[in-house]
Amino acid sequence: MPFPPPVRTLSGPRRRTLLASAAGAALMAGCSSGEGGSGKEKPGAGPSASAQERARARAASDSAGLLERYDAVLAVHPALTARLAPLRAEVARHVTAFGGAERGTRTSPSASASASASASASASASASPGVPPAPAVVVPADAKAALADLAGAERTLSDLRVAALVDLPGEPARLLASVAASGAAHAYLLTEGAR
Numbered sequence: 001m002p003f004p005p006p007v008r009t010l011s012g013p014r015r016r017t018l019l020a021s022a023a024g025a026a027l028m029a030g031c032s033s034g035e036g037g038s039g040k041e042k043p044g045a046g047p048s049a050s051a052q053e054r055a056r057a058r059a060a061s062d063s064a065g066l067l068e069r070y071d072a073v074l075a076v077h078p079a080l081t082a083r084l085a086p087l088r089a090e091v092a093r094h095v096t097a098f099g100g101a102e103r104g105t106r107t108s109p110s111a112s113a114s115a116s117a118s119a120s121a122s123a124s125a126s127a128s129p130g131v132p133p134a135p136a137v138v139v140p141a142d143a144k145a146a147l148a149d150l151a152g153a154e155r156t157l158s159d160l161r162v163a164a165l166v167d168l169p170g171e172p173a174r175l176l177a178s179v180a181a182s183g184a185a186h187a188y189l190l191t192e193g194a195r
């Protein structure tokens with residue numbers, strides 16, 4: 001006697017499959033060792049060190065811009081705080097992991113607006129190719145649309161970071177791959193919750 005079919009057929013990738021493939025991609029990308037295959041990079045070794053510092057500064061700036069997006073969404077939709085707080089905390093840890101500092105903290109909408117104005121001036125000066133800072137973001141009035149926009153920002157930044165892995169050796173590549181995988185997981189979680 002055959003087993004009955006499952007009651008509910010799931011569409012799309014399973015959560016475990018997505019997380020396992022993101023982790024596998026991070027390990028595969030981070031395991032290559034730059035020059036000579038020794039896996040040991042020399043700090044301050046000419047132009048590659050400055051390229052690494054530029055990549056680290058760009059990643060910190062991009063993460064700070066994403067953090068501002070989270071703050072903007074939370075300022076407009078405070079009911080999403082319980083859901084977005086863990087993801088926002090992870091993004092804040094990414095900023096510090098890349099050696100950056102949070103541009104602003106979530107206090108009040110008026111404080112966010114003044115912090116955003118100063119952040120937009122500094123962000124336009126740096127012209128980072130990643131996620132635009134919060135002042136350029138118009139948060140939709142609908143919470144589901146706001147989550148979808150936030151998921152799109154996470155996905156875009158994750159894709160940019162994966163593309164940047166090619167130019168980085170060893171440890172910086174592992175860190176960037178790990179944060180890119182985290183961003184992909186955030187995008188998944190934000191998208192799944194909006195359904």
